Amino acid sequence: MNTKKTINLLMILMLSVFVTSCGSDDNNTSDPVEENNPPTSFNLNEITNGATDIDVLPVFNWETANDPDGDTVVYDMYLGTEQTPTNLYVANLTTTDFNVTNQLNFSETYYWRVVAKDNQGGETSSSAYSFTTKPEENNTVSIVDDFDGTGPLIDYVTNNAEVLPNVGRVSGRYHALLDDNTNNQTLHFNQEQGRLDAKLMTFPFEVIARNIGIGITTDSQTAPSHNGTQYNFAGIQVHAEDFNSINSSHIVVGHRGTRQFTIEGKNTVDGVSTVDDAGIDTAPLGRVDIRIVGDENNELTFYWQQPNLNSNSTPDEWVLYRSTGKLPGTEPSYDNQVYVGLITYAFGNAGIPFVGTCDAIEFNNL
Missing domain, CATH: 2.60.120.200 (Jelly Rolls)
Known part of the structure; x- marks a missing residue:
C-alpha cells in the first residue's frame, strides 16, 4: 500500500475515535450532586457539666442546632454511666429539652450527650457532660x-x-x-x-x-x-x-x-x-x-x-x-x-x- 495513503488512513481513524469519545462523554455528563451539610455545632445547657446533687428525675436542655441547608433537625439523647455514652436513651426528639420519667439511680455519676440529625443523614454531636445524682437520704x-x-x-x-x-x-x-x-x-x-x-x-x-x-x-x-x-x-x-x-x-x-x-x-x-x-x-x-x-x-x-x-x-x-x-x-x-x-x-x-x-x-x- 502507498505509504502516503496509509498515513492518511491512520489519521482519519484516529480522528474518528477522538470524535466518538468526545461525543460519548458529552452524552453521559450528569449534574453534580449537591453536598449535604450537617447541623451546626451546639452546646448543652442543663444539666451543667460536673453538676452534683441532681434529682433522680432530672430535666435536660440544650441549644438549638441549625441546619445550613434548611433541613429538619431532630435530636437523639444518649445517657449512661460510661464517659462517652453510647446508650441511646431517647430518639428523634423535636424539642431541645427532655424530662426523665423513669427514676435514675441515687448517688450515681452519669454522662450525657445529644446528637443533632438532619433528614439527609447528616449528624453533629455535642460534647459529653457528667453529673452526679443526689444521695437517697436527701429524698426523704x-x-x-x-x-x-x-x-x-x-x-x-x-x-x-x-x-x-x-x-x-x-x-x-x-x-x-x-x-x-x-x-x-x-x-x-x-x-x-x-x-x-x-x-x-x-x-x-x-x-x-x-x-x-x-x-x-x-x-x-x-x-x-x-x-x-x-x-x-x-x-x-x-x-x-x-x-x-x-x-x-x-x-x-x-x-x-x-x-x-x-x-x-x-x-x-x-x-x-x-x-x-x-x-x-x-x-x-x-x-x-x-x-x-x-x-x-x-x-x-x-x-x-x-x-x-x-x-x-x-x-x-x-x-x-x-x-x-x-x-x-x-x-x-x-x-x-x-x-x-x-x-x-x-x-x-x-x-x-x-x-x-x-x-x-x-x-x-x-
Whole structure:
C-alpha cells in the first residue's frame, strides 16, 4: 500500500475515535450532586457539666442546632454511666429539652450527650457532660397516708369543709361522697373554691397519689357510667398558701362533659381558670396515679400513669401530662410554700351522687 495513503488512513481513524469519545462523554455528563451539610455545632445547657446533687428525675436542655441547608433537625439523647455514652436513651426528639420519667439511680455519676440529625443523614454531636445524682437520704419521704381504717382524715388542713361534709377514710381508702352540689358549691373553677384537704409543702417537693379518681357510691373501684353531660372529678390540687388567694393548679380524673374518662388540667390565676384535658378514654378505669413535682424554681410538673397497684414491686411508668407536664395557660407565681391535697367536685347535678377515691398519698421533701 502507498505509504502516503496509509498515513492518511491512520489519521482519519484516529480522528474518528477522538470524535466518538468526545461525543460519548458529552452524552453521559450528569449534574453534580449537591453536598449535604450537617447541623451546626451546639452546646448543652442543663444539666451543667460536673453538676452534683441532681434529682433522680432530672430535666435536660440544650441549644438549638441549625441546619445550613434548611433541613429538619431532630435530636437523639444518649445517657449512661460510661464517659462517652453510647446508650441511646431517647430518639428523634423535636424539642431541645427532655424530662426523665423513669427514676435514675441515687448517688450515681452519669454522662450525657445529644446528637443533632438532619433528614439527609447528616449528624453533629455535642460534647459529653457528667453529673452526679443526689444521695437517697436527701429524698426523704415525709408523710405517707394510706388511709388505713375508717374515720375522719388525719392531720390535714381543710378549706371549705362545709360544702362537701362527707369526706374521710372508708375501709382503707380516701372516700368523698358528693351527693349535693347546690349552687355548684363543690366546684373548683374561676372564683369558686370547693373543699380541699391538704398539707403545707415547701418547694422543692413531690406528691404522689395512688389509684385516685371517681367511683359509684356502693363501690369506689367501679367507675360511674358516662351519660354525656356530667362533670365529675377527683384529684390533686396545689393551692397558694393563702386560702383567700384564688391561685391554684389541679389535675383531676373523671368525666368532663362529652369527654368521658379523661384527665383534666387547670390553672387558676387571680380567679380566672384555663383548662384542658388529656383526651377521651385516657383513664378508662376512672382512676389513675398522679405525680406532681414542685422544683427549686417554685414551678410545677405533672405526671400520670394507669393505676400501678403493685408499686412496691413494679416500677412506675410516669407519663408527662399532655407530653409537656405543664397545665394550660399561665401557672400561678407561687411562693416557697403551697398547700397540696385532695379535691372532689362537680359542675351541675348530672352524674351525682358519686365518690372521690384514693388508695394512698405520699408527700416527699426533695
